[in-house]
Amino acid sequence: MQNTTIKNIVIVGGGTAGWMTATALATVLEGQYEIRVVESDEIGIVGVGEATIPMIQRFNQVVGIDENEFLRETQGTFKLAIEFVNWGKQGDRYMHGFGTIGQDFGSLRFDQYWQHMRKLGKADNLAAYSITRMMGKANKFMPARQDMPNSPLHQIAHAYHFDASLYARYLRKIAESRGAMRTEGKIVSVSQREADGFVDAIILENGDRIEGDLFIDCSGFRGLLIEQTLHTGYEDWSHWLPCDRAQAVPCESAPELLPYTRATAHRAGWQWRIPLQHRIGNGHVYCSQYVSDDEAASVLLSNLDGKPLADPRVIKFKTGMRNKTWNKNVVAIGLSSGFLEPLESTSIHLIQSAIARLIDFFPDQSFNAVDIAEYNRQSRFEYERIRDFVILHYKLNQRDDSDFWKACAAMPVPDSLQHKIDLFRASGRLLRVDNELFTEVAWLQVFEGQNLIPERLHPLVNLQTGADTMEYLDGVREVVQKCVAIMPGHAAYIAQHCKARS
Ligand code: FAD
Numbered sequence: 001m002q003n004t005t006i007k008n009i010v011i012v013g014g015g016t017a018g019w020m021t022a023t024a025l026a027t028v029l030e031g032q033y034e035i036r037v038v039e040s041d042e043i044g045i046v047g048v049g050e051a052t053i054p055m056i057q058r059f060n061q062v063v064g065i066d067e068n069e070f071l072r073e074t075q076g077t078f079k080l081a082i083e084f085v086n087w088g089k090q091g092d093r094y095m096h097g098f099g100t101i102g103q104d105f106g107s108l109r110f111d112q113y114w115q116h117m118r119k120l121g122k123a124d125n126l127a128a129y130s131i132t133r134m135m136g137k138a139n140k141f142m143p144a145r146q147d148m149p150n151s152p153l154h155q156i157a158h159a160y161h162f163d164a165s166l167y168a169r170y171l172r173k174i175a176e177s178r179g180a181m182r183t184e185g186k187i188v189s190v191s192q193r194e195a196d197g198f199v200d201a202i203i204l205e206n207g208d209r210i211e212g213d214l215f216i217d218c219s220g221f222r223g224l225l226i227e228q229t230l231h232t233g234y235e236d237w238s239h240w241l242p243c244d245r246a247q248a249v250p251c252e253s254a255p256e257l258l259p260y261t262r263a264t265a266h267r268a269g270w271q272w273r274i275p276l277q278h279r280i281g282n283g284h285v286y287c288s289q290y291v292s293d294d295e296a297a298s299v300l301l302s303n304l305d306g307k308p309l310a311d312p313r314v315i316k317f318k319t320g321m322r323n324k325t326w327n328k329n330v331v332a333i334g335l336s337s338g339f340l341e342p343l344e345s346t347s348i349h350l351i352q353s354a355i356a357r358l359i360d361f362f363p364d365q366s367f368n369a370v371d372i373a374e375y376n377r378q379s380r381f382e383y384e385r386i387r388d389f390v391i392l393h394y395k396l397n398q399r400d401d402s403d404f405w406k407a408c409a410a411m412p413v414p415d416s417l418q419h420k421i422d423l424f425r426a427s428g429r430l431l432r433v434d435n436e437l438f439t440e441v442a443w444l445q446v447f448e449g450q451n452l453i454p455e456r457l458h459p460l461v462n463l464q465t466g467a468d469t470m471e472y473l474d475g476v477r478e479v480v481q482k483c484v485a486i487m488p489g490h491a492a493y494i495a496q497h498c499k500a501r502s
Pocket of ligand 1: 016038043045052186187188218219222283317345346
């Protein structure tokens, strides 16, 4: 039988996407394939992906990364939540905390009982029952206790903030130690097979030709192979997510090391604040139709905790996704596959899940069309569901202080999102389809935080007496408070376990 195994994998680009892919493939393929990363120092990387979601722990486990070493190497901190400021109305503040809230009680999920008592004016804010939100507020940290399944300590879910450039450097060391090779150089042209248009080689400025069977396009926004070579096309979602620029600037650290990202809404966009050990990462994501670059820079600079450590730099983007993220023998991973603004810190997760999917559908020389179609279907589903969750934050605003926010509140949204909003508004029901990324609890926190109150609730909430429900809710709140009280502070935990060397 003919051997149809592919041999050479070429990864175009050495940003977060390129080195995450190289590390994962070098680990999983156990040296059986040749893996080469081609990157250009002259072009550089985006290097602003600094906040993540808890699934990144899984990536680190699969590639065998020790958490403490990783945080030391990347000046990282822990992340338990995102705090949203000024999103519902100006002055509003709420958190989307990671992990679950409450435990089984009666025949329904926690949220229906909580909403019932909340409507009667008896229950506390949702935050009081969420361990990660209470830890965030108290500036505490400890990892989940896997040995205590019935405790809120088991519900702690954490992610990280880290310096993306240091992460890429750290991963490069690991990938190279497992056999991945690196070529420094600028790609100036791409060669395709005449018969079917498959990419067969890339050509560098110095004339070197690098051949491959499978090409992974991690070249960032330019999409060197997936778009510039294969003209795959891009679906533009900026009518739903109109922000099209960001300016990023690091600043000096603040005295308190917060274990959460902050997203503060401004006149026509929002600003992120990501605390690292050695500095704070900041950026203003905005809509250029409503705000000039100069005004955006001045808003950013006037909302920093400390002295800026550089000049703000402008990054332009168009929200959307590639029509196909796998086309012929090219798989686009990272910014080359699409872009969703970092409001829920999902880009690095999209890299990770694309890698997992690539491993699931790993090709041979036949590049089977059915497998590729399924890969593309799954990518699209994932992108669209995250897109809906991000749009929700814009749609559900009650701000009347700017044309931008009024336009967002009035815009029609995708049917899939409108359905979820309608369902929650009608009966407080939360829908999670096919294991999509964001859980019911995540949706609940945004609905509540941005003031959408259901008209009715599930009729079965009445099967429990009010007294029983309140006893249960009070119990959850009390245990959460007790757990948080005994935890170490976030800065103290880092100092003890994972302080960076400089
Ligand atoms: P890049 O970092 O752009 O890397 C591209 C690589 O391709 C580089 O190595 C470059 O040298 C190489 N290359 C390109 N052209 C050539 C060529 N001709 N020859 C040779 N090499 C070439 N994600 C999160 O998860 N959390 C966040 O908080 C977050 N914040 C973000 C904020 C902003 C404003 C933006 C724009 C993105 C953010 N992201 C975030 C996304 C995150 O930064 C990216 O997903 C991540 O950095 C991956 O980028 P990349 O590797 O695809 O591309």
